[in-house]
Each structure stands twice: as C-alpha cells, then as structure tokens.
Amino acid sequence: xxxxxxxxxxxxxxxxxxxxxxxxxxxxxxxxxxxxxxxxxxxxxxxxxxxxxxxxxxxxxxxxxxxxxxxxxxxxxxxxxxxxxxxxxxxxxxxxxxxxxxxxxxxxxxxxxxxxxxxxxxxxxxxxxxxxxxxxxxxxxxxxxxxxxxxxxxxxxxxxxxxxxxxxxxxxxxxxxxxxxxxxxxxxxxxxxxxxxxxxxxxxxxxxxxxxxxxxxxxxxxxxxxxxxxxxxxxxxxxxxxxxxxxxxxxxxxxxxxxxxxxxxxxxxxxxxxxxxxxxxxxxxxxxxxxxxxxxxxxxxxxxxxxxxxxxxxxxxxxxxxxxxxxxxxxxxxxxxxxxxxxxxxxxxxxxxxxxxxxxxxxxxxxxxxxxxxxxxxxxxxxxxxxxxxxxxxxxxxxxxx
Numbered sequence: 492x493x494x495x496x497x498x499x500x501x502x503x504x505x506x507x508x509x510x511x512x513x514x515x516x517x518x519x520x521x522x523x524x525x526x527x528x529x530x531x532x533x534x535x536x537x538x539x540x541x542x543x544x545x546x547x548x549x550x551x552x553x554x555x556x557x558x559x560x561x562x563x564x565x566x567x568x569x570x571x572x573x574x575x576x577x578x579x580x581x582x583x584x585x586x587x588x589x590x591x592x593x594x595x596x597x598x599x600x601x602x603x604x605x606x607x608x609x610x611x612x613x614x615x616x617x618x619x620x621x622x623x624x625x626x627x628x629x630x631x632x633x634x635x636x637x638x639x640x641x642x643x644x645x646x647x648x649x650x651x652x653x654x655x656x657x658x659x660x661x662x663x664x665x666x667x668x669x670x671x672x673x674x675x676x677x678x679x680x681x682x683x684x685x686x687x688x689x690x691x692x693x694x695x696x697x698x699x700x701x702x703x704x705x706x707x708x709x710x711x712x713x714x715x716x717x718x719x720x721x722x723x724x725x726x727x728x729x730x731x732x733x734x735x736x737x738x739x740x741x742x743x744x745x746x747x748x749x750x751x752x753x754x755x756x757x758x759x760x761x762x763x764x765x766x767x768x769x770x771x772x773x774x775x776x777x778x779x780x781x782x783x784x785x786x787x788x789x790x791x792x793x794x795x796x797x798x799x800x801x802x803x804x805x806x807x808x809x810x811x812x813x814x815x816x817x818x819x820x821x822x823x824x825x826x827x828x829x830x831x832x833x834x835x836x837x838x839x840x841x842x843x844x845x846x847x848x849x850x851x852x853x854x855x856x857x858x859x860x861x862x863x864x865x866x867x868x869x870x871x872x873x874x875x876x877x878x879x880x881x882x883x884x885x886x887x888x889x890x891x892x893x
Contacts, residue, residue: 492663492890494532494636499541501602505632506532506665507649509639509870510547510570518569523577524857525641526570528870530577532638532665533605537580540602544632545574546588546649547639548612555613567610574607582607588614589627597631611649622655624648629656638665640672643886644874654889662890667870672887674867675878678846682809684710689804689831691716691814692851695739699746700880701813706750711807712757713800715792715816715827719780722747722759728781731765733789758800762793764817764824771821791817792827804834805841812856813849813876819858828855836864848875 508529513521520526536543549570552561568584575582582605585596593608600606611617616624625648629635635657637643642650654662664672688709690698695718705712714722717734724730725743750757763780765787766773777793778784792800804810812835816827832855839845847856848869856862869875878884 492660493669494535494663494665497634497636497661497663499536499539499634501540502542502633503544503597503600503631504536504541504634504636505544505546505628505653506536506636507639507642507653508533508545508547508665509641510545510567511549511641512570514564514569518564520570520573522857523573524853525870526574526577528667529638529665532636532667533578535666536636537578537603537605541634542597542600542602542604542606544597544600544606544608546608546611546628548617548642548647548649549610550612552610552612555615562613565610565612567607571607574605578605580604585609588617589624593631611647617648618645619648620646620652621648622652625652626656629653633661635662636665637663637886637890638668639886640668640869640871640874642874643668643871643884644877644882646885651885651889654892659893664890670867671869671871671875672878674846674869675848675871675875677844678809678811679708679879682708683844684809685807686809687711687713687803687807687811689713689715689800689810689812689814689816689835691718691816691828692849693717693734695721695736695743698814699739699742701876702746703749704880705811706746706753706755709755711803712750712755713803714757714759715796715800715831716814717789718814719760719792720789722757723781726759726781729783730781730789731783731785731787733763733765733783758803760792760796760816761799762795763789764791764793764827766790766824769818771823773823775823790821791819791824797827797830800831801834804831804838807838808843810835810838810843810845811879812845812847812852815851815855819851819855829859832856832859832861836861839865848872848879
C-alpha cells in the first residue's frame with residue numbers, strides 16, 4: 492500500500508526517511524540528494540493536513556554518551572534549517588527519539604508542520620531491532636510510512652519492526668520507496684533486450700551474488716574497476732600490482748563459465764590505464780590489461796575498452812550501472828567512468844531504460860552532470876544491490892506482510 496492509498500488527512504504520520512546525508516567539518520550538508528528525494532512524500536502529507544513526524548539515522552555513531560563528539564557530529568539538528576527550506580514549513584526538533592519529551596512534542600504538533608526526531612542510531616535498540624523501542628516510536632503517530640529505500644535491507648526497529656504496530660491500512664510506502672521498487676522490478680522482471688549491466692568497483696567478493704543473479708537476465712556484462720583484474724588473472728593474465736583477490740580466482744572462473752553456459756557475454760577491459768603508484772601524480776601509461784608489468788597497477792579502463800563498452804551500451808535497450816570503471820576520484824583515472832556515464836546518458840536519449848544503482852555510480856553520474864539524463868538514479872546503494880540479488884528486504888516485507 493502507498494501513502495496515496497491511506498487516509499492521512501489531519502492524522503499524525505510517522506515517516507521513516509533516509510536523511511543519511513554527508514556533512515563537512517562545519518556540519519554543513521555537502522549533498523542533499525536524499526533529502527530532496529524525500530520531499531514529494533513529505534509535501535504530499537503536509538498538503539493533506541497531516542502533522543508529519545520524521546525519523547532517520549545519520550552516520551554510524553559509536554560513542555552514545557550524551558556529551559560525546561559522536562552525539563554532536565551525527566545529530567540531525569544540523570539538518571533542521573535546510574529541511575525547513577526544502578519543505579517550506581516550520582520544522583520542530585527534539586533531541587531524542589523516544590520518551591516523554593518526544594511524546595509532548597508529538598502531542599502539540601499541528602497539521603502542516605514537521606517534527607524531526609533525533610538520530611535513531613543514538614539508541615542501540617535501533618540496530619538490534621528492539622520491539623519495545625519500535626513500539627514506543629509507533630505510539631507517536633496514527634500512520635507509518637516507510638520512504639527509506641536506502642535502509643530497507645536492514646531489519647532495524649524504525650525500518651522494519653515498527654510496522655507490526657500499525658494495522659495494514661495504516662502503514663505503507665512513500666513515493667520514493669514506491670519509485671525505487673517500481674524501477675528495480677522493471678529491471679529485474681521485465682527488461683527490454685538487449686540488456687546490459689555495467690559492473691565496477693574494487694572487489695569481486697562484493698559483487699558475487701549480484702553477478703550470479705544478473706547472468707540469467709543480462710545479455711552483456713561489462714566489468715570494470717579493480718574487480719576486473721581478479722577476472723583477468725583467473726584467465727592467466729599478468730596484472731602486475733593491480734588489485735586482486737586471489738581467494739576468488741576460482742569463483743571468477745566459475746562466473747565466466749556460468750555466463751558462457753547462459754549465453755551472457757562478459758566483457759573484460761582490453762586495455763588499462765596503469766600507474767606506478769596509487770597517487771594522482773603517478774606516472775601512467777596504457778597497456779593491454781592482461782600484460783601489466785610488475786610494479787604497475789591498473790587504475791582505469793583504457794581507450795579501446797572505453798570504445799567497446801560504449802558501443803555495447805549504445806546498442807542496449809536496458810542498462811544497469813553499478814560501480815565505477817576506475818579510481819574516478821583522481822582525475823588521471825576518471826575518463827573511463829565519465830565516458831561510461833556519457834554512454835549511458837546517450838543510450839537514454841536513444842530510448843533505452845537506464846538505472847544507476849550504488850553509491851559510487853550515483854556520485855559519478857552526479858559529478859558528470861548527467862543525473863537528469865538517465866531514467867532513474869537509485870538512492871538505495873546496498874538495498875538496491877540486495878534487491879537485485881533476489882533477497883527479501885525486511886523494510887519491504889514488513890509493509891507488505893499480513
């Protein structure tokens with residue numbers, strides 16, 4: 492059930508959002524994408540006259556002492572001013588998540604205004620999925636809405652356990668969550684062929700289940716990033732000092748064999764930009780990816796690989812991109828990633844459905860200025876990967892269960 496299907500007029504609505512935004516040393520928000528994406532749900536509730544209570548985590552606080560640096564660093568109080576700007580309404584803040592002060596603030600909250608609760612992870616009960624903690628939060632509102640797809644793979648108190656304390660007709664998904672699920676299902680259940688996955692990042696071990704799940708669905712899988720060198724070494728290539736997970740060489744061979752059996756073509760980069768040091772000012776040159784000299788490491792895909800990958804993407808009708816092609820944070824090794832971003836944007840213009848999923852890919856598409864040129868940019872990260880891996884997500888299951 493979605494928020495539009497629930498009577499929230501003049502109700503108190505608790506919305507679990509994902510406001511886990513990056514902050515600089517002065518506690519300024521450096522990327523408000525997750526807050527902006529939550530606005531349609533929040534503004535809809537406000538327009539219905541609902542009194543909106545928002546809860547979220549921020550970061551990974553370890554020292555939960557009330558006067559600790561973590562309590563200051565990860566406080567949601569830093570978001571209040573910008574939240575008020577984005578929502579266009581008054582935002583009240585209470586520096587707790589449960590307790591009498593929170594109950595009082597909820598009781599006095601009027602329709603059309605927002606109450607922002609303190610970081611849910613200031614309580615160990617949140618990550619533990621504690622039912623009593625979840626029940627205390629549930630008593631603040633008449634309706635519960637989960638709009639935090641980025642945490643849907645966690646069985647935490649505020650993302651999954653809390654739903655059981657609301658009747659089925661008083662719990663549902665927000666607009667962002669619904670969009671995330673709709674797009675993920677479109678890619679995994681009914682994609683238009685040819686279907687191509689661009690899979691990058693550092694480690695094969697992080698992407699094994701994803702690759703296994705994608706092989707039966709994909710026509711092409713383009714491999715980039717550090718993980719490519721484990722595959723290359725598994726095929727007898729010389730990779731110098733490139734990143735490699737030797738424990739996963741057999742697994743890499745198995746994945747390649749499985750892809751061949753399923754008639755899914757896995758592309759490994761023909762050439763690489765290599766460096767004699769992991770540094771922005773390192774000496775560089777371009778060589779065949781399976782013939783990297785000792786003392787050198789592959790840090791980006793080369794021009795031949797870029798051309799091949801771009802051609803495959805251009806001919807695709809559905810594209811998933813998860814993970815960069817190289818160390819794109821360093822300008823010298825960013826070309827492969829940004830050219831991939833451009834190819835995905837061009838494919839979208841030509842009518843392809845394109846989904847960007849995963850933190851680094853989202854960062855790259857934003858940095859390339861092409862986020863508006865693709866079909867959908869997921870805020871999910873780990874949740875999107877687990878969904879595409881075929882796993883049940885606790886935050887989804889909790890809303891949809893009887």
